Amino acid sequence: DAKTTQPNSMESNEEEPVHLPCNHSTISGTDYIHWYRQLPSQGPEYVIHGLTSNVNNRMASLAIAEDRKSSTLILHRATLRDAAVYYCILRDRDDKIIFGKGTRLHILP
């Protein structure tokens, strides 16, 4: 799997938008970009995925750069419940997955 690079931590105020960046400069044409998040003492949960186009779902939006070498997870209005570790991962087949340390998001009330 190609590697991704994320900031170790970020901070945001409650009720403001949050933009979580991810760099994946060695992405291949068949790699899907996945985002997961992990709340304290819980298993990770799938958030969103994309291939080339920007994507929206009820949890978040995913903005993918035109060259696909970077992407941004957007939480439109952060709440305290969004405080978690966010992982950006590339997948092109259904076998081993590499989770880095992700970005720890702190939400300030």
Added chain:
Amino acid sequence: DGGITQSPKYLFRKEGQNVTLSCEQNLNHDAMYWYRQDPGQGLRLIYYSQIVNDFQKGDIAEGYSVSREKKESFPLTVTSAQKNPTAFYLCASSSGQVPYEQYFGPGTRLTVT
């Protein structure tokens, strides 16, 4: 409700004992995975199985064993050979189809003293 269950949530064992962690899914997924997570760290892959009766070692398989006799079950045994077994263990499954997203269980926190 479809999902993945892991039991128990907390498990305590004495050093030198083998212990088996349960993972069951009713999502009809072909692939299942076991990960280990240490405090402040990301997930590390122990074993994975893409089909019944077949499994592959991940990055840190030493001291662990698995079986996949049924599609819905993928138990993990932590043996006495695992030097640092205290950790948070996560089981996941995926459908095997594009885009290959994984679904995780709630985890089992194992403490060995």
